Amino acid sequence: MTVRHRVAVLALDGVMALDLGIPSQVFGCASDSAGHRLYETRICTPDGGPIRASAGFAVTPDHGLDLLDWADTVIVPGIHRDRLDAATTVAAMAALRAAHTAGKRIMSICTGAYVLAAAGLLDDRPAATHWAYAEDFRGRFPQIALDADVLFIDDGDVLTSAGVAAGLDLCLHVIRRDHGSEVANRAARRCVVAPWRDGGQSQFIERPLPAPGDTSTAATRDWVLTRLGDPLDLDQLARHARMSVRTFTRRFREETGLSPGRWLTRQRVEHARHLLESTDLTIDQVADRAGFGTAVSLRQHLRATVGTAPLAYRRTFRTTT
Template identity: 65%
Template sequence: MAHRIAVVALNDVATLDLGTPGQIFWAARDAAGEHLYEVVTCSIGGAPVRTGGGYSILPDHGLEVLATADTVLVPGVHSGGVLERGVIPAQLREALQGHRRIMSICTGAYVLAAAGLLDGRPATTHWRDADRFRALFPRVRLDPDVLFVDDGDVLTSAGVAAGLDLCLHVVRRDHGVEVANRTARRCVMAPWREGGQAQFIERPLPPATGPSTAATRAWMLEHLDEPLDLAALARHSRMSVRTFTRRFRQETALSPAQWLIQQRVEHARHLLESSDLPVDQVARRAGFGTAVSLRQHLHAAVGVSPLAYRQTFRGSV
């Protein structure tokens, strides 16, 4: 029997947030092509709901359908009392209690927090709403730098497209990497994204005429298989270590070490997909040195071993 996901649509719902679960979970199928999820949409009283896209929708259900759901998902909203005062109707608060798994996309986290479901728990929301969220819900352990937070039975995602990441993560958690990758391909999206929403946060950029780490980053990409310590990178950029580190983070939202690991993982993934090189050679060419190191970093980034990754994308080891 398909896992039922109930989506709660509130007025001024974010259109992509609302459509994401229907698309991702609809696309998730087993090897025989059978649907693994059923998605239903509801609203308070089954009433029409305005969207942020200039049109309204008429959900098929009222909140009573939540009682039949295996998972409840709340998309983000653009306005309303929950964003301004952190309050939701008592009827909605009651309907959100006691579910086996509950999720939110973007500012949908406000709704979960207003229902008391995030108190003392880690969560995230759109980075632009982080300060207001903290002011309204100080008991929530907010992390505005990640794409999503999986806290077991409660999952929250950052803004807009991060809802895609969260829904695909749930497919992966429920049914494994193979089903998730097949779902991603059907939706023409990446199976995963490294990093977090910190890379999208607006920051003052260094002056265009000032020193940049761009040339050094390009040089790093050409020498991934070599030892690259911070002092050597700073020398290449003709900056002090302190200045280089500060400028690098301004330009990439990552430390040099974090950025280097990401690029090495990407190169290793490319080699695993496109070549028949043994894993130890892939590890050396990507700059990890040993197969053990590659295995640790690849698993941390995408949750699978090198052999499992190659098998998923090439169909054989």
Template identity: 55%
Template sequence: MSHRVVVLALDGVKPFDLGIPGQVFGYASSSSGEPLYEVSTCSLDGGPVTTNQDFTIQVHNDRSALATADTVIIATQDHRDRDLPGPGGLDDDLAAALADIAPTTRVISLCTSAFVLAATGMLDGQSATTHWALCEEFARRFPLVDVNKSVLFVDNGRILTSAGAAAGIDLCLHVVRRDHGAAIANATARRCVVAPWRDGGQAQFVERPLPEHGDASTAATRQWALERLSEPLSLADLASHAHMSVRTLTRRFRAEVGQTPQQWVIQHRVDHARLLLESTGLGVDEIARAAGFGDPVLLRRHLRTHVGLTPNAYRRTYASTPPSSVDPRENTWGQGSVPVDRGNGFERP
């Protein structure tokens, strides 16, 4: 049975944001082609919804759909400062509709709809994000929420929030990856013609000046590195290929992808290891070498840091191919909090 996603459209909804869940989850399918999600849209009364553009949208469900959803997504509204809700500031109909959501249902806000979730108290004591231009106002209105303006999305488990516009795509792909693994999320991203992964801890791309004339991009070096993930890749190697100093390379990486070169390489090595765990029967030692970690201890450490699972636990959850071996050295305790690697984990030992 497919997972039921219900998208709540409120007056002033942005059509682009409203279409994101249907586009991403609608493309997600199993290896045999079966749809993994059923996406529907509702309004509070089942009637037409005004958008922030020059048309209205007719939906086919009312608020009762929220009570039967596995995941509820609140689409972005075009708020002006005076319209943004504060604590307890929701109208009665909306507050009652959100109260009908089951306590086990996953709830996602896109962009400014984080204000709606926060007004219910759902985000009290949790980390959250919203559109970068409104983060200060969000923090002022909701002091019990830990606001992070430097991320694309925040995953608290049951409650997830995203930053502005296209960050909703990143968050929906993250949910597909969390539910069904990297291979299906990557296939979904290809069908949507978007990048399969931008780390949730990555800085938002806002108000950065365009490169000055003659500035070089790191794109060619990033492609070069992706083709050599199994090899040692030092900062000096990357800087040499880019014909830049280490300092300039690091600055350009931060400007272009929101991460340091070390963070970027580790993220892609983890992603490659996840794909190998899902789609091959290679042992953990072999995958550690193929992904560029060299030492399986580094692979375990970084995988647990990024996804909260050891390699064997990840494989049991997501693999389409039975493993050829199980590493008895692993503590397969599963999900939970993970230790942070204080070393850079960048070069292989």
């Protein structure tokens, strides 16, 4: 029998409706190859009573803060800005600190990072929240290393995400971390969302319209994905896009939130992970097909991204999927 990972969603007054539903939906779609569900998600409030969601309806949970004792992972969804201070009650903060001390994984979606910050769980850590709240967040919590560009940050036992839909990215990342890419990709297909979104929040920040003559780099990105094993440099990418290197680099960062080099490395790492999970290729062959050239280079990039070596990654995720 599959032992399900237990997820508690702590809903506070003024909870953002979409944020509240994301964990149940995404984790509910994660299953093993036999179709057995891998997570069980439940919702609680500080006193077990109803709260008001930001959309104007009431949320009536089945549990109070004792649910955090049951959980393996605790998630705090975003809260409407006007309710942030009122939502951070003494009882909720104490329960979150106790859950963290007990070794539970703690996560937040969007402005839920404010709650983790108020509880002291993000002190001297990197964190993410919605880009629109970055200045306010930094003013309130200068001891936290806020990154307003990324979609989410995985700092081991505490994970935070950017606004709204970035909660989808974070939950899929956790499934991928727990059970590998095949399980995460299945869950993404069930949710009809992309299994992995490129770039960070900078691609969504409001900015002036492109100047006349500027074009998208999307076609070049698609072209690159079919040639990850080839040696590629910035000049080649710019030529394919029919732009100068300077224009291509600027447009690429505006559209993806990443430099071309960083984006290419990320795609190669994801391709290598897929090959490690789904093929019997040697590590040298995986490195070659993913465009890293040598096993040493693959090992360095994989360790920097997921914290493990290729063989260890393969042993873990080929056996769990």
